[in-house]
Amino acid sequence: MSLPRIGVTLPQVSPYAGPDAVVTVAQAAERLGYHAVSASDRLLIPAGPHWNNDAGLPEDHVWESLELLTWAAAHTRRIRVVTGILNTIFQPPVVLARRLATLDRLSKGRLVVGVGQGGGTRLPPFYIPEEFTAAGVPAGRRGAGFVEHTAAMRACWAPDPVEFHGEHYRIPLAKVGPKPWRGSIPLLFGAITRSTIERAARIGDGFITTAVNWDDTRMQVGWYRDAGGSGSGSGSGSGSGRGEGTVVVNIIPTPPGEPVSPQVFTGAVLGQLDRAVAVGADEVHIALHLLPMEAEQQVELIEELAAKLGLAASAPVS
Template identity: 30%
Template sequence: MRIGLSTPVVVQTPAAASPWEAGAGICDIARIAETADDLGFDYLTCSEHVAVPVGDAAVRGATYWDPLATLGFLAARTARIRLATSVLVLGYHHPLEIAKRYGTLDRVSGGRLILGVGVGSLQPEFDLLGAPWEERGARADDAIRALRSSLSVAEPSYDGDFYTFGGMVVEPHAEQPRVPIWVGGRSRRSLRRAVGLADGWMPFGLRTMQIADMLATVDIPDGFDIVLPAGPLDPREPSGCLTRLRALRDVGATAVTCSVAADSTDHYCAQLASLRGIVDEL
């Protein structure tokens, strides 16, 4: 079971963010990423929202660092750790826009991109960007198919229900022959979408037994990733961390996205080192 990092600072939701994150900047993020890289964590994440309505910020948070700029910076400050969008909202972008921008990120990072994608759930943001809200699930399915045909080739072509293109050159493109695509969501449909079209599923907002019940309804392909969130872990309580991680492993997690309790950048890095030691006991 691989262990990734829900990168602090880059997303600050009121229910999860620690007070120190409000005053942190890119140097703090880079130091945490470098520490996670040195310690052997598998991936770090960054989410996408362009603009959050004021009325939703109390729950969703207002701080969302742009994933392309943030992960591009961190690519230059790290050597091995993978860079995961968690998630890009497919409806906000043309598939070739994603293929070009994130294919370039894959190239400059030496093939470390994991493309986490989602359907989206914030209609005012769709409306602001002129993105179609209706049929967004069907559009997302078509976009994933288009991305699969486009990410790793110079002359992509695709003919789908919502996206059709050909006779175009996209350079640079992704270095990986097959960029991992993980689908985020909390519904059975998101799981079916992931199993049918992608390489992994990243559920959120679900209890462990709900995840287990949903996974029991599908045939999981070989090599398919089940990427589960661990929630805040405090390595000062090793037994609690081990209990949580083992429970996720028993449900079927192939990767776990962790956050750790801390009160500063220094403390966060120290907590990561302690968590690495705990993970090695699994």
């Protein structure tokens, strides 16, 4: 089987998150030959009686993704650090652009950014209203405002002087830095509906989805390809892994909240990888953070899997 690039999520959900846990998993993933470590964004979890959590999100609080990835990058040398997903419109574009460029420079160009505009539910309205209230951002900023936010961040990464004038965001003529390590940062768009997936193909450097239902995932990847999203090529270690039309599929190998043995975990992931290859995924990220296990136990899982896949022997140094 020709493998996609494989990444794992970092421990970011309490009570299993923490500085030692992040370093343990990140260093093990790099040593074992995995392509990337990732962390997602979740501002809050509603506590009101109407909250039904149809997407099965962790009910414990989630640590901030950029700080976690910075900590992971500081304790590794090669492995990519990926946000999947970062809800960008909760922060002003010039502020977030500088934060991302700083992490990219500190990691020497290892950052790939999955971006989204809220999310958190699988059903309409496809976002959590309470997050927008807490962030002080109107939910109507989604859509065209999200596209404009992306353009404003990219403007900040362009050569100085920077200037941007949009309907929602304005950046006066100024010098804005730091600039990304390689001049820009790949932005992979998280999307669910056909219109947002086609937008990802038009203006993004790639597309991220979560394989809740593989028939849906196959259809989503098809929409992306049909709209002009081009792949960077699969195969463990192939390509730069820095965008180029990359399709990233997050997989949940076992039901969230249930501990598993290395053997069960490996069997489940291998089955999911077969499906990921079939739908044309360039990269797969395994949702380790959803397992109620200490970091050392998570390492046992990815050690077993790496041995089965022979990842260490093919690990690139970049």
